[in-house]
């Protein structure tokens with residue numbers, strides 16, 4: 001998907017073949033084995049990956065994912081998308097992504113810590129505040145980043161908070177990073193609503209995924225007055241036409257392990273959830289969930305891609321034919337996370353902390369600028385929003401590579 005989106009956009013931009021090839025292929029693909037002792041006493045070997053797509057504009061930046069489906073190809077695609085996202089947001093980074101193929105739902109806290117520390121140790125030679133700065137993604141969180149900070153700092157002999165972002169605030173993490181991605185998704189939905197003349201208090205939303213991105217998107221949207229009708233996670237989906245109390249659902253899901261069984265909403269088939277009428281549909285979990293089977297049936301006004309790669313190219317083609325869906329493409333929609341990660345890195349380099357208000361104000365300014373650029377580009381070039389966002393990101397990277405030149 002990432003490669004075909006790149007090819008389509010590079011064709012549109014008419015990229016010179018030499019630059020095109022240099023933009024397309026990842027610089028480094030690192031695969032490591034991650035042996036740990038499980039609580040049972042048995043040894044298990046996991047596979048871990050880090051892909052550093054390019055370092056032309058600065059260190060690579062991107063999350064670390066723990067999920068059973070993680071593989072080198074997926075991580076490479078996610079790293080490629082990070083390139084264009086960072087460039088679209090005007091952040092001085094290349095794209096990176098990492099992951100360990102493991103199932104956090106089947107692991108104790110101690111086993112998670114062992115996997116994290118061993119993975120960090122294995123990739124130590126390849127990371128650093130000027131080369132590769134990781135952050136949380138699916139299945140990882142602020143605690144994971146704290147363990148990586150500890151491994152790296154112990155190795156260096158001093159505290160190096162700038163080695164990762166998305167750390168706990170107690171360890172010089174940034175105010176606002178935890179909510180940044182979901183808050184950004186919700187903020188951009190309001191920008192799209194304003195273009196479509198939809199009022200928040202009359203609007204409804206459906207959210208797939210109730211983790212970091214889904215929960216904070218739901219929470220912020222409901223604070224704006226949007227009614228959250230349906231929410232799903234790995235345990236199932238729930239529906240309440242009158243609106244779900246997001247804080248209550250969060251309390252319930254934390255206690256029981258998922259949304260299913262929430263007493264103030266009815267169960268609904270997770271696939272059917274995506275095709276219910278709503279003003280905003282937010283896929284905030286997995287890839288390829290909007291595909292050629294359901295794209296024609298979507299009944300949303302705004303499709304806000306909180307997840308990376310939730311829409312297949314076939315579904316894109318269908319959505320482009322429909323003029324009733326306003327797409328906020330992933331590299332724009334979920335860019336709030338990496339933007340506040342950048343703010344965190346800047347604060348860490350300066351050993352200085354900003355307030356939450358400063359962080360969120362700067363975040364919204366950056367998101368608004370990128371959003372308006374994408375809309376402007378689409379109006380000028382009659383291109384779909386995804387192509388516009390990719391074109392803006394890819395052309396920045398191509399320009400950097402061209403001007404730096406190539407050693408003969």
Ligand SMILES: NC(=O)C1=CN([C@@H]2O[C@H](COP(=O)(O)OP(=O)(O)OC[C@H]3O[C@@H](n4cnc5c(N)ncnc54)[C@H](O)[C@@H]3O)[C@@H](O)[C@H]2O)C=CC1
Nearest residue numbers: 137138139181209210211212213233234285307308334337
């Ligand atoms: N955490 C961040 O700051 C950022 C995350 N993203 C992307 O957002 C997506 C979600 O990431 P996080 O919220 O961080 O992960 P997370 O691990 O905090 O939450 C993932 C959620 O998805 C749910 N889920 C898993 N399988 C599902 C299924 N089959 N149906 C419905 N829900 C399912 C899980 O139960 C969980 O609620 C990923 O694509 C990630 O790459 C993008 C930008 C930044």
Ligand SMILES: O=C(O)CCC(=O)C(=O)O
Nearest residue numbers: 061062063135337338341
């Ligand atoms: O915060 C970061 O550095 C990376 C976030 C991320 O992995 C993403 O935007 O997909």
